[in-house]
Each structure stands twice: as C-alpha cells, then as structure tokens.
Amino acid sequence: MFKGKVALVTGGTRGIGAAITTLLATEGAHVAAGYSRGKESAGMCQAKLASMGASVSVHQGRVDDPADCARVAQEVLDRFGRVDFLVNNAGITMDKTVRKMTAEDWQTVLSVNLSGAFHMTKALLEHMIERGSGRIVNISSVIGETGNVGQANYAASKAGLFGFSKSLALEMAQRGITVNCVAPGFIGTEMVEAIPKAALEKVIEKIPQRRLGRPEEVARVVRFLLEDDSSYITGAVYSVNGGLDM
Numbered sequence: 001m002f003k004g005k006v007a008l009v010t011g012g013t014r015g016i017g018a019a020i021t022t023l024l025a026t027e028g029a030h031v032a033a034g035y036s037r038g039k040e041s042a043g044m045c046q047a048k049l050a051s052m053g054a055s056v057s058v059h060q061g062r063v064d065d066p067a068d069c070a071r072v073a074q075e076v077l078d079r080f081g082r083v084d085f086l087v088n089n090a091g092i093t094m095d096k097t098v099r100k101m102t103a104e105d106w107q108t109v110l111s112v113n114l115s116g117a118f119h120m121t122k123a124l125l126e127h128m129i130e131r132g133s134g135r136i137v138n139i140s141s142v143i144g145e146t147g148n149v150g151q152a153n154y155a156a157s158k159a160g161l162f163g164f165s166k167s168l169a170l171e172m173a174q175r176g177i178t179v180n181c182v183a184p185g186f187i188g189t190e191m192v193e194a195i196p197k198a199a200l201e202k203v204i205e206k207i208p209q210r211r212l213g214r215p216e217e218v219a220r221v222v223r224f225l226l227e228d229d230s231s232y233i234t235g236a237v238y239s240v241n242g243g244l245d246m
C-alpha cells in the first residue's frame with residue numbers, strides 16, 4: 001500500500017510507535033523511527049523488522065530540542081529523499097497532582113508532548129509544502145479531552161495537540177497536507193505498565209470494553225489516515241479507547 005513512501009515516526013521504536021513503525025513498514029513504506037534514550041530497544045526494533053524484510057532506519061534525537069528535530073529531518077531527507085508521512089508519537093508522563101507538581105514537571109511534559117510535535121512539524125513542513133503533499137498525524141490522548149487526576153501537565157499537552165492540529169490543518173488545507181489526531185485510551189505499553197496495579201484495575205473497570213487497547217489497534221487508525229483515499233480527512237480526531245469517553 002505504501003511502497004515508495006517515507007514515514008518519520010517519533011518515538012517509533014517502542015510501544016505504540018513501534019506498532020506504527022511495524023505496520024507502515026510491512027505495508028511497504030520506509031520508516032525512519034526516532035528514539036531518544038532507548039538505543040537498545042531501537043536496535044532490537046530495527047533488527048526485528050529488517051529480518052522480516054522491512055525497510056527501517058533509526059534516528060536518535062530529542063523532540064523537545066528543535067536542533068535535534070532539524071538534524072533528524074535532514075538526515076532522513078538526505079538518505080531517503082522525501083518524507084510523505086510524519087507521525088508525532090513521542091510522549092512522556094510525569095504524574096503528580098497539581099499541588100505536588102513543580103514548574104519543571106509541568107514544563108518537561110509540555111516540552112516533549114506538545115512542543116516536540118511543533119518542532120518536528122516545523123522541521124518537515126517546508127519540504128511537504130514544496131512537494132504539495134504530506135500527512136501529519138499527532139498522537140494525542142483521551143486524557144486531553146477528559147482530564148485526569150495527577151495528569152494536569154499531560155492532559156494540557158494532549159489537549160494542546162488538538163488545537164495545534166486543527167490550526168495547522170486550516171493553514172495547510174489548500175496545500176495537499178492533512179493534519180489529524182489519534183486519541184488513544186489506555187493502551188498496554190510501558191507507559192501504562194507504570195501505573196500502580198490497583199489504580200490500573202480501577203481504570204479498566206471504567207472502560208466499557210473492560211480491557212486495555214493494543215498498540216496495533218492504534219496503528220491501524222494511523223495507517224487509515226495515511227492512505228491516499230483519506231485525503232478529505234483533515235482537522236479530525238479519531239478515538240481508539242474502548243468507549244472510555246462515552
């Protein structure tokens with residue numbers, strides 16, 4: 001489906017990002033998967049996909065550093081000549097109630113989750129405009145819609161992605177570039193494994209389908225938004241949450 005296309009997936013070697021990388025690569029795209037500190041998981045992800053005959057390169061860089069984003073984007077453009085798809089997936093949590101949250105806890109999460117998407121988008125936007133085509137998918141969260149105790153910084157960053165995506169979608173609407181959000185609920189990755197067991201059981205009780213989502217279930221929606229036939233979808237938010245926001 002994606003033969004000849006190049007995708008850049010931030011945080012693309014672990015969790016949801018790895019599922020996105022895997023799906024796009026097995027559909028024929030070359031995937032440039034970004035990582036920050038997880039060199040080992042990046043190497044494992046690349047080796048596994050290479051053994052399946054998929055085309056994946058891994059690129060170290062922090063999305064909260066604009067210079068790193070520019071360098072990674074240039075690296076990918078120099079090696080592969082184009083970027084058709086940008087998936088801003090890298091994200092972190094630093095959970096605390098607002099009373100206990102420091103200004104640094106606040107800023108760190110905003111810098112990675114929200115500013116990171118801005119920096120990486122800036123690094124590739126002119127290239128997409130020049131080519132008159134591009135797809136940007138930002139991985140937000142149901143928490144950006146509902147809020148959550150202990151996640152004011154995370155919720156604000158993910159809500160910010162909705163506003164960022166819609167604004168950019170409007171600016172790019174006549175330039176062949178679509179911008180959409182996918183908003184997962186609770187998905188079984190290391191991020192959710194960090195939630196204490198008792199608290200996680202309570203979360204699952206609140207999910208109408210009574211289970212965590214799988215990373216692959218998020219990746220399918222990203223793939224759908226990247227398909228040629230999805231060109232009329234822009235400024236949209238797709239939920240993948242087992243009914244959590246009903």
Ligand SMILES: NC(=O)c1ccc[n+]([C@@H]2O[C@H](COP(=O)([O-])OP(=O)(O)OC[C@H]3O[C@@H](n4cnc5c(N)ncnc54)[C@H](OP(=O)(O)O)[C@@H]3O)[C@@H](O)[C@H]2O)c1
Nearest residue numbers: 011015016035036037038062063090091141186187189191
């Ligand atoms: N899991 C969920 O339930 C859930 C629900 C809703 C939304 N989401 C969102 O989905 C995305 C992926 O989540 P996940 O559960 O797969 O998380 P994860 O398993 O913790 O993986 C996070 C990824 O982000 C990368 N990353 C972290 N900080 C970075 C930085 N400063 N610069 C570049 N990359 C950085 C990590 O790279 P390293 O490997 O180098 O550390 C890793 O690849 C996040 O945006 C998250 O907010 C997750």
